Every structure is written in structure tokens, then in C-alpha cells.
Amino acid sequence: xxxxxxxxxxxxxxxxxxxxxxxxxxxxxxxxxxxxxxxxxxxxxxxxxxxxxxxxxxxxxxxxxxxxxxxxxxxxxxxxxxxxxxxxxxxxxxxxxxxxxxxxxxxxxxxxxxxxxxxxxxxxxxxxxxxxxxxxxxxxxxxxxxxxxxxxxxxxxxxxxxxxxxxxxxxxxxxxxxxxxxxxxxxxxxxxxxxxxxxxxxxxxxxxxxxxxxxxxxxxxxxxxxxxxxxxxxxxxxxxxxxxxxxxxxxxxxxxxxxxxxxxxxxxxxxxxxxxxxxxxxxx
Amino acid sequence: xxxxxxxxxxxxxxxxxxxxxxxxxxxxxxxxxxxxxxxxxxxxxxxxxxxxxxxxxxxxxxxxxxxxxxxxxxxxxxxxxxxxxxxxxxxxxxxxxxxxxxxxxxxxxxxxxxxxxxxxxxxxxxxxxxxxxxxxxxxxxxxxxxxxxxxxxxxxxxxxxxxxxxxxxxxxxxxxxxxxxxxxxxxxxxxxxxxxxxxxxxxxxxxxxxxxxxxxxxxxxxxxxxxxxxxxxxxxxxxxxxxxxxxxxxxxxxxxxxxxxxxxxxxxx
Numbered sequence: 001x002x003x004x005x006x007x008x009x010x011x012x013x014x015x016x017x018x019x020x021x022x023x024x025x026x027x028x029x030x031x032x033x034x035x036x037x038x039x040x041x042x043x044x045x046x047x048x049x050x051x052x053x054x055x056x057x058x059x060x061x062x063x064x065x066x067x068x069x070x071x072x073x074x075x076x077x078x079x080x081x082x083x084x085x086x087x088x089x090x091x092x093x094x095x096x097x098x099x100x101x102x103x104x105x106x107x108x109x110x111x112x113x114x115x116x117x118x119x120x121x122x123x124x125x126x127x128x129x130x131x132x133x134x135x136x137x138x139x140x141x142x143x144x145x146x147x148x149x150x151x152x153x154x155x156x157x158x159x160x161x162x163x164x165x166x167x168x169x170x171x172x173x174x175x176x177x178x179x180x181x182x183x184x185x186x187x188x189x190x191x192x193x194x195x196x197x198x199x200x201x202x203x204x205x206x207x208x209x210x211x212x213x214x215x216x217x218x219x220x221x222x223x224x225x226x227x228x229x230x231x232x233x234x235x236x237x238x239x240x241x242x243x244x245x246x247x248x249x250x251x252x253x254x255x256x257x258x259x260x261x262x263x264x265x266x267x268x269x270x271x272x273x274x275x276x277x278x279x280x281x282x283x284x
Numbered sequence: 285x286x287x288x289x290x291x292x293x294x295x296x297x298x299x300x301x302x303x304x305x306x307x308x309x310x311x312x313x314x315x316x317x318x319x320x321x322x323x324x325x326x327x328x329x330x331x332x333x334x335x336x337x338x339x340x341x342x343x344x345x346x347x348x349x350x351x352x353x354x355x356x357x358x359x360x361x362x363x364x365x366x367x368x369x370x371x372x373x374x375x376x377x378x379x380x381x382x383x384x385x386x387x388x389x390x391x392x393x394x395x396x397x398x399x400x401x402x403x404x405x406x407x408x409x410x411x412x413x414x415x416x417x418x419x420x421x422x423x424x425x426x427x428x429x430x431x432x433x434x435x436x437x438x439x440x441x442x443x444x445x446x447x448x449x450x451x452x453x454x455x456x457x458x459x460x461x462x463x464x465x466x467x468x469x470x471x472x473x474x475x476x477x478x479x480x481x482x483x484x485x486x487x488x489x490x491x492x493x494x495x496x497x498x499x500x501x502x503x504x505x506x507x508x509x510x511x512x513x514x515x516x517x518x519x520x521x522x523x524x525x526x527x528x529x530x531x532x533x534x535x536x537x538x539x540x541x542x543x544x545x546x547x548x549x550x551x552x553x
Contacts, residue, residue, distance in 0.1 A: 008377065079505075128307075221395070
């Protein structure tokens with residue numbers, strides 16, 4: 001009799017937590033999207049006005065576009081760099097662990113630290129990057145001050161921060177490729193590049209897709225980097241979707257509208273990830 | 285010859301990934317007018333930035349808050365997810381599969397949708413400016429539950445049966461028998477939870493307003509964007525160094541486990 005009770009006792013924390021912190025928020029979120037509310041005064045039912053506002057809110061669409069620009073630069077860059085370094089690390093070389101550990105270092109450090117650091121590297125007058133450019137005779141770049149460069153700059157920094165993790169994932173993936181393939185190709189006289197494009201790349205495809213999906217989800221939550229580095233500027237060019245939701249909710253206290261933005265944005269994320277997954281399933 | 289090329293690229297790579305950290309450390313102990321030099325060795329070492337930062341913001345208090353929040357969240361996650369993982373993998377009960385599917389489903393749910401209502405819930409509970417507001421929402425973690433469920437499945441049933449015959453309670457089985465046999469799972473879940481909690485910024489920014497309750501990344505963020513650092517770059521870098529140091533030290537010591545944990549989970553953020 002007592003025994004039957006035990007499993008439920010064990011999963012009870014999960015059920016309570018799920019109802020409170022997942023079930024209720026999702027339900028309440030949908031309810032909130034039909035209301036105007038600043039938390040203090042009573043909630044006001046406004047029908048679909050929040051949705052109407054969202055579709056006409058150029059700033060929201062801009063934040064969405066910015067997030068997309070971020071992903072379109074960050075993901076390909078990350079795959080190329082990670083795969084390149086992982087390839088090098090599979091060669092017979094010494095100090096492998098040291099290299100791997102140093103590439104992984106930025107992964108563990110807080111995003112705030114990385115952002116403060118890169119703010120200096122990106123400095124216009126005395127930043128390291130512009131000094132290097134001047135040294136080799138190229139004009140200085142307004143990394144964080146030029147609206148065309150600000151988001152790419154953040155994407156480069158994010159790549160630097162995360163690439164170590166993806167190097168490790170690629171290393172795991174590369175280990176699963178049977179050595180015989182390479183040996184056979186060598187007998188046929190294949191070059192390094194041929195081996196890479198004909199064997200490595202097709203065999204590592206599942207890992208590439210995993211990296212794409214993981215960094216899509218990560219990229220959609222972009223917040224602290226623009227918040228600390230640029231505050232969303234210049235000219236809102238680095239305003240990410242999460243930063244915009246944060247501003248609507250906790251600067252202006254438009255809870256109903258912020259919930260609408262969150263709800264709609266989550267829907268887009270699910271859609272994008274779903275399409276990516278479908279794409280993977282079709283490939284295999 | 286090819287080897288030389290490989291090593292050059294790899295060493296250059298290491299330099300690119302490590303240089304900013306070394307520069308941060310050296311700049312934070314340099315005199316303010318030498319920070320722009322981007323060299324490693326300051327003309328004279330001084331720790332005035334570190335002394336000043338303790339005067340300017342309650343960073344010592346924030347350090348203790350961060351430790352408290354991260355350690356209790358990690359312990360809570362380990363205890364709860366091993367209990368839930370045990371029930372899901374080793375006990376028979378009605379609704380088990382349903383709960384498992386719900387867990388999988390919540391893993392795919394973007395946090396952006398729950399952010400605003402979760403904050404409202406915290407307000408209604410009166411948990412604004414409290415440790416509970418920081419800890420409780422993170423005590424249950426779908427990834428950790430799945431991890432323990434998988435791991436417990438691989439432990440022989442004989443071990444559990446023998447314990448039951450000896451009259452062990454279910455709790456004793458989890459923490460006395462399964463835990464000592466699940467060290468890799470505990471390390472993986474522990475490291476990832478601790479790291480994510482230590483580095484979390486968005487949620488503390490939302491829940492905590494009172495400076496004495498803030499976590500380290502939150503306090504450093506507000507210091508960096510709030511204008512209190514003014515043009516004193518050295519101060520900002522000292523604050524950033526203090527925030528990075530605990531995780532970097534842990535990483536240098538347990539490097540192997542960090543990398544393995546993250547690779548086996550394939551997850552971050």
C-alpha cells in the first residue's frame with residue numbers, strides 16, 4: 001500500500017514545478033496577450049490590439065531581422081572555424097589537450113566578462129583590432145559604432161565565445177568516421193581536399209545539423225551581449241528580439257505587450273527549429 | 285613541413301583564445317594610463333582597482349550570494365532530478381510515460397514564452413528580491429532528469445533487488461546505492477548546472493532590484509552599463525576579472541570533466 005505511493009512522491013516536485021513554472025506561464029501568457037497591464041493598475045481587456053500593434057511595430061520586426069542577421073553570420077562562421085580547428089586537432093600532434101582546453105576557455109566564462117573584454121578590443125581609437133588594421137594599412141572600422149558593422153561584430157564575438165564547444169562536438173563526430181575510408185582513398189591517390197569533401201564532410205553531416213540547431217536556439221536568446229556592449233544601438237542595429245521583449249516588459253512595464261512579443265517570438269523559434277529538424281529527417 | 289604549418293595555426297589559435305584573458309588580468313593591475321598599451325607587463329603592479337571596486341559596489345556580498353544561489357540550485361537539481369529519474373527508469377506507476385513525454389516537450393519550449401508570466405508569478409509570491417525567486421524556478425531541470433534516467437537504466441537490476449531484500453528504503457537506494465555508481469552523471473549535471481547558474485544574468489536582472497541581494501554577473505553587468513564605472517576602465521576590468529576567476533580556476537582544475545560534460549550533453553545556455 002505504502003509502496004504504491006512512493007513513485008508519485010518522487011515525481012510530485014516535477015508535477016508541481018511543471019504546473020507552476022511551465023503550465024501556468026504558458027496559459028497565462030496567452031491570456032495576457034489580450035490585455036493591457038502594467039502590473040500595478042487593474043488588467044484591461046483589449047482584444048487583439050496587442051497583435052495589431054505587433055504587426056505594425058517596426059521596431060519589433062527590426063529586432064527580428066537583427067536576430068536573423070546575427071544567425072546568418074554566426075552559424076556558418078562557427079561551423080567553418082570549428083570544423084577547421086577540429087580537423088587540425090585530429091592530426092597526429094602533441095599538446096592536443098592544451099589546444100583543446102584553450103579553445104574551450106571562453107565557453108565557460110560568463111558572457112558579461114566576454115562582452116566587457118571585447119568592448120575594449122573593438123574600441124575605435126585604441127582598440128586592438130583597429131590598431132592591427134592600421135598597422136597593415138587598412139582603414140579603421142567602427143566595430144560597434146557603425147550600424148552596418150555592429151551586429152556582425154557581435155556575431156564574431158559570439159563565435160569566439162562558443163566555438164570551443166562545437167570543436168569538441170566535431171571531434172566526437174570525426175572519431176566516428178571509419179579509418180578504412182581514408183586508407184582506401186589514399187590508395188586511390190586522393191588529395192587532402194578531396195578526402196575532406198568526399199569523406200569527412202558527408203560523414204560529419206549529422207554533427208553539422210546538430211550544431212545548426214543548437215546555435216539557432218542559442219542565437220535566438222541573444223541578450224546580454226547587445227545589452228552590455230551597445231544597449232541595442234547604434235540606430236537599433238543590435239536590438240535583439242529578447243532585448244526588445246526585456247525593454248517592453250521591464251523598462252516600460254507593458255506586460256501584456258511583452259507577453260505577446262514573447263509568445264509570437266517563441267512561435268517563430270519553434271517553427272524555425274521544426275523546419276530545420278524536418279530538413280534533417282529528409283536528408284537521412 | 286606540414287607539421288610546422290599545423291602547429292603554427294594551432295598555436296596562433298590558442299593565442300587568439302587566451303590573449304584577451306591574459307590582457308584583462310594584466311590590464312586590471314596596470315596604472316590607468318597604461319591600460320591602452322595592450323602589453324602584458326605593467327610598469328608597476330598595483331591592485332588599487334581591486335581595492336576600489338570593493339568600495340564602489342558590494343561585490344563581496346554578491347560573491348557570497350552567487351555561491352549560495354549556485355550551490356543550492358546545483359544540490360537541488362541533483363537531488364530532485366535523481367529522484368525523478370529513478371522513478372521514471374526503475375519504478376512502475378500509472379502516468380509514467382505521460383510525465384516522460386511532458387518532460388521531453390518542455391525541453392523544446394523556448395524560455396521567451398514563459399519569461400513574463402514567470403516574473404508575474406514571482407511578484408505574486410512576494411519573491412522579488414529573494415533567494416527563492418532565483419533558486420526555486422531552476423530546481424527542476426528537464427535535461428538533468430533525462431540524464432539521470434538514462435544513467436540509472438544502465439545500472440544492473442540485481443544491485444537494486446539486493447538492496448530491497450536487505451530492506452533498503454527507496455531513498456536509500458537512490459542516494460546510497462545508485463549515487464556512488466553514477467559519478468559521471470552527477471559530475472556532468474553538477475558542472476553544467478553550476479556553470480549555468482553562476483553565469484545567468486537575465487533572470488537575476490529581472491527578479492532582483494536590491495543591490496545587497498544581487499548575484500555577481502548581475503552586479504558587474506549593472507556596473508558596466510550603469511555608468512558608475514565612468515571612464516575608469518581598470519575598475520570595469522577588475523570587476524570582470526573577479527567574476528571570471530572562480531569559474532576559470534574550477535575549469536583549470538577540472539578541465540577534463542568540464543569538456544566531457546558539455547560534449548556529452550551537447551548543450552549550453
